[in-house]
Amino acid sequence: MSKFQEKYPKNIKAISDENFLDLQNSSPKTSLEQLGYDEWFQRQSENLLTDDFSVARIIEVNKNNYKISDGQHEIFAELSGKFLFAIETILDYPTVGDWVVVQCFDNNSHAIIHHILPRKSLLKRKDPGKAIDFQLIAANIDYALIMQAVDSNFNLNRLERYLVMIHESHIQPIIILSKTDLISENELAIMMENILHFNKKYLLLSISNITEDGIRSLQKELQSDKTYCLLGSSGVGKTTLFNKLLGEARFGVNEVREKDSKGRHTTTRRQLLRLESGSIFIDTPGMREIGTFAIDSGLDETFDEIVSLSRECRFQDCSHTHEDGCAVKDAVLNGTIDEARYQNFLKIQKESNYYEMSYLEKRKKDKSFGKMMKNYKKSIRKK
Ligand SMILES: Nc1nc2c(ncn2[C@@H]2O[C@H](COP(=O)(O)OP(=O)(O)OP(=O)(O)O)[C@@H](O)[C@H]2O)c(=O)[nH]1
Ligand SMILES: [Zn+2]
Numbered sequence: 001m002s003k004f005q006e007k008y009p010k011n012i013k014a015i016s017d018e019n020f021l022d023l024q025n026s027s028p029k030t031s032l033e034q035l036g037y038d039e040w041f042q043r044q045s046e047n048l049l050t051d052d053f054s055v056a057r058i059i060e061v062n063k064n065n066y067k068i069s070d071g072q073h074e075i076f077a078e079l080s081g082k083f084l085f086a087i088e089t090i091l092d093y094p095t096v097g098d099w100v101v102v103q104c105f106d107n108n109s110h111a112i113i114h115h116i117l118p119r120k121s122l123l124k125r126k127d128p129g130k131a132i133d134f135q136l137i138a139a140n141i142d143y144a145l146i147m148q149a150v151d152s153n154f155n156l157n158r159l160e161r162y163l164v165m166i167h168e169s170h171i172q173p174i175i176i177l178s179k180t181d182l183i184s185e186n187e188l189a190i191m192m193e194n195i196l197h198f199n200k201k202y203l204l205l206s207i208s209n210i211t212e213d214g215i216r217s218l219q220k221e222l223q224s225d226k227t228y229c230l231l232g233s234s235g236v237g238k239t240t241l242f243n244k245l246l247g248e249a250r251f252g253v254n255e256v257r258e259k260d261s262k263g264r265h266t267t268t269r270r271q272l273l274r275l276e277s278g279s280i281f282i283d284t285p286g287m288r289e290i291g292t293f294a295i296d297s298g299l300d301e302t303f304d305e306i307v308s309l310s311r312e313c314r315f316q317d318c319s320h321t322h323e324d325g326c327a328v329k330d331a332v333l334n335g336t337i338d339e340a341r342y343q344n345f346l347k348i349q350k351e352s353n354y355y356e357m358s359y360l361e362k363r364k365k366d367k368s369f370g371k372m373m374k375n376y377k378k379s380i381r382k383k
Contacts, residue, residue: 029225031071032057036140036227036280041099044117048101053114058098058139059272061284066094068102068111069272077102077111091124092116095136096271096284097227121170123229125286137286138271140227144171147232147241149179150191150206157344159195160302162231163202164348167301171229174203174221178237181208198341209240219245224278229287242283245275303345306337321346 030037035057045055059074060067066077079094087093094100099117104110123137123144146162148154159175166173175195180188188206195204205221207214222228222245230238271284299307306328310318314325320342323329331337 033071033225034274034278035069035071036142036225037099038225040120041117045099045101048115048117051103053101053103055117056100056102056111057272058094058096058100059270061094061096061271066113068100068113073104073108075104075108075111077113080112080114083114090134090136091122093136095122095139097139097141097282099140123169123171123287135286138229138282138284141169141171141229141282142226143174143228144169145174145176145228145230147176147178147230147236147238149232149236150177150183150188151179153233153236154191156194156198157340158233160198160341160344161348163199164299164302166231168299174205175199176218176232177204177206178232178241179208179210180206180213181210198338207241209237209244212244215241215244219277222275222277222279225280227272227280227282229282231287242281245279245281246273247276299345299349303341306342306345309337 032055037055037057041055049055054070056068056070056075056077058066059069066079068075068077077100094113094116098119100113101115101117102111102113105112119139121141122139123141124134125137144162144166146159146166148159154177163173177188177191177195183191192204192206203221205214205218207218209215230242232238272280272282274280306320309327309331310320312327313320313323315323318326318328320326320328328337328342332339332342
């Protein structure tokens with residue numbers, strides 16, 4: 001064991017076969033379970049599964065329809081009229097990874113979506129085209145692999161921003177440093193030390209797609225039937241890594257050409273797929289351009305030392321910028337809290353306050369518009 005591993009045994013796990021043992025001992029899994037369906041979702045669906053309704057997972061969101069899978073069939077699906085009518089905000093639409101209650105027709109050639117099961121996690125982002133709207137990226141992701149390359153891409157502030165966003169989405173982060181072939185072992189150790197200094201609670205792995213260092217350790221971390229996504233700036237090596245995980249033999253299968261429900265040929269990229277090892281990966285177009293996210297509890301978890309200090313501030317609504325008796329500012333002055341980290345905390349907090357507010361205002365507006373429409377429809381019916 002290296003010195004580094006001794007210091008951070010939990011963060012840098014030695015390669016072990018633990019993950020694989022429980023696989024061998026368990027009873028055969030249903031095809032739904034192999035797609036990530038578990039007891040929790042089962043409980044959520046209990047009262048909804050009447051008549052000929054069944055459960056399936058959204059594996060693709062297209063312009064005019066969805067593609068769902070029950071682990072055996074891939075079926076084009078549309079929303080029921082009742083479902084559409086009840087939609088109040090973007091958040092009510094299904095997205096990739098969602099579990100839905102459906103009714104299948106004509107020998108599984110198409111399906112109608114009636115309900116979305118509650119989500120364990122939801123990844124969303126601000127729509128770049130609009131000031132305050134959301135775009136859903138994916139639901140029910142268990143782990144996000146946050147990738148940063150060790151070259152000029154490496155940036156602790158950006159890493160913290162990703163961590164905040166991931167916490168906010170209720171997803172577990174795993175940090176991956178990529179392109180380790182570009183630096184020496186010593187340089188890598190220093191970088192990892194820098195990351196772990198503030199982020200001891202996370203698993204940190206390092207990989208090189210070129211030398212394949214660390215790839216096997218990463219593969220051993222990936223659990224079967226859990227859902228993952230790869231996040232990180234353009235060029236850090238996500239696609240290269242993903243193709244490696246898919247396996248050389250299956251290289252290229254991610255592109256599919258098929259007929260949509262209206263019989264037209266379309267070429268799409270699979271948005272949810274299962275690796276041979278049993279782990280599930282979601283890769284949607286929106287994931288590639290993640291921008292600003294709503295941030296609330298995620299901020300607390302990422303900057304926990306700052307947030308716990310803030311309870312000692314004189315004012316309850318202290319902004320930690322100019323107030324007298326601010327425990328956070330004092331800690332920065334006496335060096336207990338890192339200055340750069342404090343500045344990044346303020347920056348993310350400021351952006352999120354602004355963003356959160358505009359979202360709430362928008363939602364209020366949406367609701368009152370919905371009410372207005374309902375009253376209008378009622379008044380028409382009365383006439
Ligand atoms: N030195 C080095 N280069 C790598 C490694 N992995 C990928 N690259 C190179 O980095 C470039 C970008 O790799 P991609 O896998 O396309 O990166 P990406 O993160 O998927 O980028 P986007 O598709 O733009 O999001 C390519 O030229 C790769 O050959 C690595 O481990 N080491
Ligand atoms: Zn304060």
